[in-house]
Amino acid sequence: xxxxxxxxxxxxxxxxxxxxxxxxxxxxxxxxxxxxxxxxxxxxxxxxxxxxxxxxxxxxxxxxxxxxxxxxxxxxxxxxxxxxxxxxxxxxxxxxxxxxxxxxxxxxxxxxxxxxxxxxxxxxxxxxxxxxxxxxxxxxxxxxxxxxxxxxxxxxxxxxxxxxxxxxxxxxxxxxxxxxxxxxxxxxxxxxxxxxxxxxxxxxxxxxxxxxxxxxxxxxxxxxxxxxxxxxxxxxxxxxxxxxxxxxxxxxxxxxxxxxxxxxxxxxxxxxxxxxxxxxxxxxxxxxxxxxxxxxxxxxxxxxxxxxxxxxxxxxxxxxxxxxxxxxxxxxxxxxxxxxxxxxxxxxxxxxxxxxxxxxxxxxxxxxxxxxxxxxxxxxxxxxxxxxxxxxxxxxxxxxxxxxxxxxxxxxxxxxxxxxxxxxxxxxxxxxxxxxxxxxxxxxxxxxxxxxxxxxxxxxxxxxxxxxxxxxxxxxxxxxxxxxxxxxxxxxxxxxxxxxxxxxxxxxxxxxxxxxxxxxxxxxxxxxxxxxxxxxxxxxxxxxxxxxxxxxxxxxxxxxxxxxxxxxxxxxxxxxxxxxxxxxxxxxxxxxxxxxxxxxxxxxxxxxxxxxxxxxxxxxxxxxxxxxxxxxxxxxxxxxxxxxxxxxxxxxxxxxxxxxxxxxxxxxxxxxxxxxxxxxxxxxxxxxxxxxxxxxxxxxxxxxxxxxxxxxxxxxxxxxxxxxxxxxxxxxxxxxxxxxxxxxxxxxxxxxxxxxxxxxxxxxx
Amino acid sequence: xxxxxxxxxxxxxxxxxxxxxxxxxxxxxxxxxxxxxxxxxxxxxxxxxxxxxxxxxxxxxxxxxxxxxxxxxxxxxxxxxxxxxxxxxxxxxxxxxxxxxxxxxxxxxxxxxxxxxxxxxxxxxxxxxxxxxxxxxxxxxxxxxxxxxxxxxxxxxxxx
Numbered sequence: 059x060x061x062x063x064x065x066x067x068x069x070x071x072x073x074x075x076x077x078x079x080x081x082x083x084x085x086x087x088x089x090x091x092x093x094x095x096x097x098x099x100x101x102x103x104x105x106x107x108x109x110x111x112x113x114x115x116x117x118x119x120x121x122x123x124x125x126x127x128x129x130x131x132x133x134x135x136x137x138x139x140x141x142x143x144x145x146x147x148x149x150x151x152x153x154x155x156x157x158x159x160x161x162x163x164x165x166x167x168x169x170x171x172x173x174x175x176x177x178x179x180x181x182x183x184x185x186x187x188x189x190x191x192x193x194x195x196x197x198x199x200x201x202x203x204x205x206x207x208x209x210x211x212x213x214x215x216x217x218x219x220x221x222x223x224x225x226x227x228x229x230x231x232x233x234x235x236x237x238x239x240x241x242x243x244x245x246x247x248x249x250x251x252x253x254x255x256x257x258x259x260x261x262x263x264x265x266x267x268x269x270x271x272x273x274x275x276x277x278x279x280x281x282x283x284x285x286x287x288x289x290x291x292x293x294x295x296x297x298x299x300x301x302x303x304x305x306x307x308x309x310x311x312x313x314x315x316x317x318x319x320x321x322x323x324x325x326x327x328x329x330x331x332x333x334x335x336x337x338x339x340x341x342x343x344x345x346x347x348x349x350x351x352x353x354x355x356x357x358x359x360x361x362x363x364x365x366x367x368x369x370x371x372x373x374x375x376x377x378x379x380x381x382x383x384x385x386x387x388x389x390x391x392x393x394x395x396x397x398x399x400x401x402x403x404x405x406x407x408x409x410x411x412x413x414x415x416x417x418x419x420x421x422x423x424x425x426x427x428x429x430x431x432x433x434x435x436x437x438x439x440x441x442x443x444x445x446x447x448x449x450x451x452x453x454x455x456x457x458x459x460x461x462x463x464x465x466x467x468x469x470x471x472x473x474x475x476x477x478x479x480x481x482x483x484x485x486x487x488x489x490x491x492x493x494x495x496x497x498x499x500x501x502x503x504x505x506x507x508x509x510x511x512x513x514x515x516x517x518x519x520x521x522x523x524x525x526x527x528x529x530x531x532x533x534x535x536x537x538x539x540x541x542x543x544x545x546x547x548x549x550x551x552x553x554x555x556x557x558x559x560x561x562x563x564x565x566x567x568x569x570x571x572x573x574x575x576x577x578x579x580x581x582x583x584x585x586x587x588x589x590x591x592x593x594x595x596x597x598x599x600x601x602x603x604x605x606x607x608x609x610x611x612x613x614x615x616x617x618x619x620x621x622x623x624x625x626x627x628x629x630x631x632x633x634x635x636x637x638x639x640x641x642x643x644x645x646x647x648x649x650x651x652x653x654x655x656x657x658x659x660x661x662x663x664x665x666x667x668x669x670x671x672x673x674x675x676x677x678x679x680x681x682x683x684x685x686x687x688x689x690x691x692x693x694x695x696x697x698x699x700x701x702x703x704x705x706x707x708x709x710x711x712x713x714x715x716x717x718x719x720x721x722x723x724x725x726x727x728x729x730x731x732x733x734x735x736x737x738x739x740x741x742x743x744x745x746x747x748x749x750x751x752x753x754x755x756x757x758x759x760x761x762x763x764x765x766x767x768x769x770x771x772x773x774x775x776x777x778x779x780x781x782x783x784x785x786x787x788x789x790x791x792x793x794x795x796x797x798x799x800x801x802x803x804x805x806x807x808x809x810x811x812x813x814x815x816x817x818x819x820x821x822x823x
Numbered sequence: 824x825x826x827x828x829x830x831x832x833x834x835x836x837x838x839x840x841x842x843x844x845x846x847x848x849x850x851x852x853x854x855x856x857x858x859x860x861x862x863x864x865x866x867x868x869x870x871x872x873x874x875x876x877x878x879x880x881x882x883x884x885x886x887x888x889x890x891x892x893x894x895x896x897x898x899x900x901x902x903x904x905x906x907x908x909x910x911x912x913x914x915x916x917x918x919x920x921x922x923x924x925x926x927x928x929x930x931x932x933x934x935x936x937x938x939x940x941x942x943x944x945x946x947x948x949x950x951x952x953x954x955x956x957x958x959x960x961x962x963x964x965x966x967x968x969x970x971x972x973x974x975x976x977x978x979x980x981x982x983x
Contacts (some may be wrong), residue, residue: 165879165932166907198908275895275909278880 069136083107084127084138085114095140096149096178098156098264099216100128103322105225105457110217111156113178115148116140124148150184157187159194159239160265161211169266171279175214194239202243203250204738205271205331206260210242213267219243219259226324227255228453228475243267252739254446254471254725257330261312261323270309272331272735277303285638286313286692288625289329290383290618292724293539294425294445295627296321296329297693300619300638307333307619307639317693319426320631322454326446327739328724333619335732336641340602342614343642358613358644362651365596365611366658368568369399376402377557377566381574384648385623385635386546386682387668388572390675391652393550395570398661405557406547407574409510409540410805413517415703416524422699423505423534424629428455433501434462435494437523438487439509439538442471443723443741445628448507448538452476463497465490466512467719468788469781484786485717485808487512488519495526504533510540511720515808517706524705539628540722540806542618546626549681549697558804561588568594572648573615575603578794581804583770598648601732603794614645621647622668624690626697632685633694711808713768716751716787718811720802726792743796744775746788747813752778757815765789766812770800773816787811850943853967861923861938862967864916866959874904874960875935878911882927882936890920891927914956918944939963 064080071088078087085095086102098111107129115124119137124145127138139145157179164170199207215234220243223232231251235244245251251259260268282301289296289310297317301309310330316323335341345361346353356364369376376399378392384406396402411418428434428451441448449472456462456476464470464477466487473479482490498504506527513520527533539545544554558581560566569592576585589595589608597609606612618625620641626632646654649668656663665671669687676682681697689695711717724730726741745765752758763776765787774789774796782788789811791799802809847854856862867875878895894913904910925938941963946952 163907165881166877166909170879171884275878275897278884280884281880281893 067132067134067136069132069134069138071138072140078132080132082132084116084118084125084130084132087132088127088138088140093140095127096182097128098174098178098214099218101218101221101262103226103316103324104218104221104262108217108221111214112152113149113156115145115152117142117145149182153179153183154187154189156214157183158189158191159211160214161193163212167209167212167266168269168274169212169263173266174264196242199269201250201271202245202268203252203256205327205735206251206256207269207271207274208243209267209269212265213241213243214265215241216264218262218264219268222255222259222262223251225457226450226453227253227258229253229255232259250738254326254328254442254739255324255450257327258312258324272334273309276308277301282308285636287619287636287638288633288694289325290542290625290635291326291329291332291727291729292445293542293545293628294321294447295542295625295629295631295633295694296325296447297633298325298329298619300333300636302639305640307336309333310619310638315692319424319693320627320629320633321425321447322450324447324450326724328446328730328736331735332729332733334735335601335729336617336619336639338601338732338734340732341642342599342602342606342612342645344644345614346606346609346612348610358646358651361611361613362654363658365570365613366655368594368596368611369655369659374399374567375565376568376570377560378402378404379557379569379571379574379576380404380406380543380547380552381572381576382407382541382543383618383625384543384547384573385618385621385625385668386550386632386675387623387649387671388652389543389547389550389552390671390679391649391663391665392570392572393552394663395652395656398656398659403556403560404552406543406552406554407541407576407579408544408547408554408806409514410554410807411548411703412514413520413706413709414510414514416521416705417508417513417527417535417702418537418700419702420506420524420527420535421533422630422696423536424631424696425451425536427534428452428460428505429458431455431460431503431505433497433504434460434507435497435504436462436464436466436477436507436538437490437494437509438466438512439507440466440468440470440721440723441507441538443721443725444540445538446724461497463494465494466509467783467786468721469779481783484719484783485516485711487516488522491519491522491526494523498526498530498533501530502532504530506533506535507538508535509538510544511806514806515709515711518708521705536629542625545628545630546624546632549626549700550675550679555805558585558588561592564591566592568592568596570596570598571605571609572598572652573600575599575605575794576804577604577608578797579799580802580806581769582797582800584804598651601728613651614642615648615651616641616645621649623647623649624668624672624687627694630697630699631694632682632690632697634687634690634692709808711810712803713810713812715766715810715812717785718767718801718809719786719788720791720806721788722791726790728794731793731795741790741792742775743792743798744777744790745813746777746779746782746790748782748784749778749780751782751784752776755813755815757813760815762816764814764816765798765801766814767801767809769803769809770797772796772798772801774798787813853965855968855970856940856942857970857972860940860942861925861928863918863939863941863944863963864921864927864954864959865937865939865962866914866956867935867937868960869906873906874910875906875933876911876914876931877905877907877933877935878909878914879932881930881932885926885930887924887926888920888922890917891915892917911956914959916954916959917952918954919949919952940967940969941965942967
């Protein structure tokens, strides 16, 4: 990286004096003054330029022949001409050759209309070709994976996808076969190109060679509307662009103008292809109420009216439970409603804040700060599976020269090639603090990523880590938050505890849940029993779930991609969701329903839009002070850091047996399970054991095991993996219907599990 | 204005009285059209029965009245509709909005859509004015005659 204080150089482009940063490439220097040099392969996010497409040829005085502007750095007194006859001739020639084997099937091609090759050909191309020879033909399309289709005829061999695979995702799966005009993209052994980030190659492809299978022939660029929004899949908060046609979301892509502070334009396949879940069969599309007639569908006005009538009754004790993905506005309006209802308790489903205060008081960092870090230590967690895009940031940091270490009980995708893997004994993160200290020693720009779940389970380790980071000069921390709503709701002071205990004490008459289904999550059994004691449940839900069946009034609400609102990322960045589609006709945004309830209660809240609610909230809560909805703009803004809280005493794991190490991969969550596009990459619920331990427990070789904790007993598929520590049972949570999450206590605290062989008839089926 | 002028005017009147009337007894007799008259649309098939339209939506992009809606789908070996990879599963033209500018015809890269001569397009309901693909694939039921000024086809007015 060049130093910012280096003197700029003056060059001349087309007779115009231009000031450019030393080391900048000619393409960028020209772009800064509005001179377009056409490119195909140049993409700074992919690393060093390779000059593969030859589209950017320019004339530089004093240099023989034409130069590739993408790989020629500026130099003092350089005189560049991008419009001379020689350059025009070269551009014509390059495009003529690029199109020599291109099928020109633009009317059929999904890229048609948003294709850089089309645009460059119109702007810089020759208009006609002298090549009469027959073109290369391949059978098409070839499925690189069930999600990515390859059309080899259209490929111009720009290497962008291969560079992404090799240099960004570092999976090394894609390569080029053959040479010359027979060059074609392939995987090494013909295996499908599957991974967590494969879809980015589609965004990168400057022609229609790599296209999205789920979007195949769905729409053309002029039939659609795009909205810039935020992914509500995990707490990274990647910026997305949503494509809508005929009222439905048809495609999700990375933003054409990426948010360099968050995801740099790379999004994971879960974020890209989870949208079919919004039109899945179990989507709640009409409100339901239970009355004398039984359960029946009503219009949303009627359902909200009925709910308001219930809340208007005097002496009623109400509680709110918020799940995910709940926006900050939803949380704020739940608090506002609670004030109208004698300060009814509001809680979120998530990890308790106890003991995490010291870590949250540490100076925070944004995702892009990792680029300049010298040391990155991850403590606990598995970002590749729980906050996927963090993985790309970590790999980039490593390429930039940072030493990356992964301290935790789980094997991760980063082990070895990117991160030094320092495996800890499950449930004993605290023992590894001296290792962390060793890594942080002597660093000046260290970043520590700590996992919310893992450190909440070990408050002593959390406190020790906080002290360690605080005593390291220049060190900053990023929380690997467990869920997408947590950071935002926490900023409003909404706790993760309280409501369950109050229900059990019989102190709740009406429970209002917002996108929360506690019965399938941690403490599910206890929740299910408690919910039976609640006379009235009003459920605001996107999809059908056990709590919807239980609710007296079920109101369908919009999902993150369909609503307006604000989410706070794990790095504390508030970013705006913008509606990509209108959602089901019988549904409304959760904030709208909450405001509607206040109207029906006769004490109307003043908010008419989510933006108004945000602005009103920002004035009230110090975390958002000084921010307005307009300030957030397209790229969001960091919110004020929390003040932290006290350390907590050590927690003892409940139950006996092996310590349960829990992962909640985003590729396995409920939304991923509802999206049929993700069939090929979905993670299923299973229990991982070290083969030696499985042998010792007498379950080696069996397909399933019975896992028993004090909270539940569940039959789960067994996966034996020698990378796992023998002192732990590794629970990977997939589909909520597996009920595996109910093995955990309601506060997601540490727990041990007894693993036993299943009874014969259990696995017989 | 002199007396001569009045006579001139009456001259026109009497001359016109003696010419044959241009009135056409519509609807028994159709108004003739020129070859490039732009009337009802038609979608065309290849000789082998496959549709020429590949559902590229360029007509919809060109349409200034926004009256064309195309939803494409992929051809499969079992269900091959068009000659290309994709075909138009839905092809609709809202004739109530169409301004018969012919841009769709110009935009079409496969000459799949043309504007024919038929102009009798009234319907009793708005729904019936939304022409679907099966309607558009049929030749127009009522074709008007060509104008007599067209070489090769002089048809005296009122006799078609």
